[in-house]
Amino acid sequence: MNRNMRGPRHKGRGTMAVSVLAALGLLAAACGSDSKSATTTVAAATTAATTAASTAATTAASTAATTAASTAATSAASTADTAAADGDPVAAAKAATAKYEQRPTTIDFTTPVGKEIPTGKKIAFINCGSSACNLEGDIIKQAADVLGWTLQVLNTDGSPQQVQNAWEQVGREKPDGVLYTAVPRSQIGKYLTNAAKDGIAVAACCLTDEVGDGIDYIIGTAEQAGKLGPVYASWVIADSDGEANTVFLTLPDFPILKTLEDSYKASLAEQCSTCGYDKIDIPLADLGKNAPDLIVSFLRSHPDTKYIVASVDAIVLGLPAALKAAGLDDIKIIGEGPNTTNLQYLASGDQAASIAFPYYEEMYAMVDALARKFAGVPIEAPFDPPIWLLTKDNVPSTTDLFPLVLDTKEQFAKLWGK
Amino acid sequence: MNTTSAATASPSATFGVRPAAAATRGAVGRRIRGALSVRKVGGVYVLIMIVVYFSVTVPKTFPQWDTVRQILNGNAVSAMAALALIIPMAAGVFDISVAYTMSLSGVISAWLVVHTGLPLGVAIVLAVLAGTGVGIINGVVVVVMRIESLIATLATGSLIQALITMVTHDNSISHSKLNGSFSKIAQGSLQGLTLPILYALVMTLAIWHLQQHTATGRRLYAVGFNRDATRLAGINTNALRFSTLVLSGTLAGATGVVLASSIGSGSPTAGTPYLLFAFAAVFLGATQLKEGRFNAWGTIIAVLLLGTGTTGLGLAGAPSWARSMFTGIVLIAALAVTGLQRRSVGGARRRSWKRPANDRDATQHPTATVQQQEGEQQ
Helix, strand or coil, X not given: CHHHHXXXXXXXXXXXXXXXXXXXXXXXXXXXXXXXXXXXXXXXXXXXXXXXXXHHHHHXXXXXXXXXXXXXXXXXXXXXXXXXXXXXXXXXXXXXXXXXXXXXXXXXXXXXXXXXXXXXXXXXXXXXXXHHHHHHHHHHXXXXXXXXXXXXXXXXXXXXXXXXXXXXXXXXXCCCEEEEECCCXXXXXXXXXXXXXXXXXXXXXXXXXXXXXXXXXXXXXXXXXXXXXHHHHHHHHHHHCCCCEEEEEECCCCCHHHHHHHHHHHXXXXXXXXCEEEEEECCHHHCCCCHHHHHHHHHHHCCCXXXXXXXXXXXXXXXXXXXXHCCCCCCEEEEECCCHHHHHHHHHCCCCEEECCCHHXXXXXXXXXXXXXXXXXXXXXXXXXXXXXXXXXXXXXXCCCCCCCCCHHHHHHHHCCC | CCHHHHHHCCHHHHCCCCHHHHHHHHHXXXXXXXXXXXXXXXXXXXXXXXXXXHHHHCCCCCCCHHHHHHHHHHXXXXXXXXXXXXXHHHCCCCCCCHHHHHHHHHHHHHHHHHHCCCCHHHHHHHHHHHHXXXXXXXXXXXXXXXXCHXXXXXXXXXXXXXXXXXXXXXXXXXXXXXXXXXXXXXXXXXXXXXXXXXXXXXXXXXXXXXXXXXXXXXXXXXXXXXXXXXXXXXXXXXXXXXXXXXXXXXXXXXXXXXXXXXXXXXXXXXXXXXXXXXXXXXXXXXXXXXXXXXXXXXXXXXXXXXXXXXXXXXXXXXXXXXXXXXXHHHHHHHHHXXXXXXXXXXXXXXXXXXXXXXHCCHHHCHHHHHHHHHHHHC
């Protein structure tokens, strides 16, 4: 049968030749492409050291003023000021990093509602279906219970179709308020307009959209995401003594991460004239399988790069094993928004640092916005969420996500008069 | 071809070499040329060209042992996932649930290690058996309930994912307990080569042996080529199709445990990114060595071809879209080859059946192939 199954030789050979040519043509085109992000060694300006030091000090002092109630943090900020004033950006970065590693103790949110918050309200949360969204739903339930409200969770798989279906349900059932995360206005614009007409209060998280046109409150804005750039920069400068060649990993699918990327790049340039910056765009489809190999390839072709800066921790899942297998034992990883796997990486030393995501603080802030609207008082401007840089030495749990401010619930309850 | 007449006409016969020896050498030569023909191992030639290309364009990093290590280490789990698909595919059965089964067994193994005092070996066996259980359910749905395998395994895959989500709430299972012996399953290495390479090699040899050296393997191909004809030849096609799904579930279960060990946690969605690549590798592999047949070594060639190309592109600093485009183009080209081969087979078969019955090769019909090959083995 085999012999008879073979077709004319010239057909198979010709097609294979097409295959070869097509593949090699692609390789030539791809490798000749200029879209690879070029390595950007941060140019040293003549006054870079002074500028970097003052910027670090300003950032550190500013953040310290808003978040550091503890003596340790104040002391660290003071040290940063001193170091910056001395023109030592590495010392400033180390002082700032020490401050970021302190667990925040207060939410940056001090205005009491001041009026009775109505009980018995019915609110809905549109769950995107991920583990993070499940956690967010649990936190919102906890906050709603404090206020005596009823929470309805509308579960979706995060697809535009299911998210729109959930908003259709909102239109039918008309709850008093709706909370949602990370869905751009372009997907649900007409539903937001309808919600505004129906008098439904809407609070959202993690968007690049603006407040208005149906959205009463947004926390986790692009501007707030940008405030994490200096945290990354301080850590890599401090850890490397100002000699870090870094590669920033990002997901182009999420516009909010562009702000973070720009912020990190600018911070690094300002604070460290001897540091290097590069970038890899990771396609969303490559998460979980191809990303580690892509990163290992980059590191092998850029042997001076020893620091991986991940815009989100999900990118580095599976990476520690790939680095070990490739013999790249001296690479350090910092990310943001750890899940339990990343927390375990931190505890085991496979990941050096991670900026914890303030799930609790941001979900409570969204509920606070609805509470103020229902109480008839102005909604507070979005506060700067607390920042906590996790390392092996201070990670509090590897099995559960946690509030950054330990008594977040109690601090919000106090503002609500509960 | 009449080898005797060919030998008689050869120059060696003219110079006094014994015709039988010359014929043997001629047959060996033809066999070697056949084995090395572009149509048989075209992927290997493409692989060689890719290696040469990147060795020239990325001379500092590509032509190194580290690159070989990276390609092998980075694609071992992918190869295992693809190998899990081969047996059902050879029998004409799709198993979409393989990726979800990988997630399931990974989560189960991690959960057992973290939350129970079971020995690691028992935890692994139970996780693999969970994959076997999925295979049995698939078998019931596909064979007993007679639902098309593509749809049926898609449905069972959704059920598996729902089960995982229900139990884990989509949270990864992680704990320091997973850093010990469990992590060594995938992260242990010999001379820089991680253990999944060994697992993939063992799977390849086992599947190759099953397909090429057992009657069951021949029957599986026959079922895949023409199920009705095979059934009419007296072979229990339902039992074979059922068993392929059980086998793929078991192999996917084992692959899931290795993947969980590699990640260091039981991730509820760890397996799904491997689905498309596994099918891509299996289809591409079917164009290699056995021409239109899903086979183990062809699949390994496919995995290495795709892995070498994408790793080379990464080392060359190509943009991220280039990797996807490379994979897509290679697949289209490979499937075009397969399509041409099948059309050629169809044409050849139609032409041969126009000849008198006693002039036909007995191996032209799938069932005849099975009967003849089984006779040869006996």
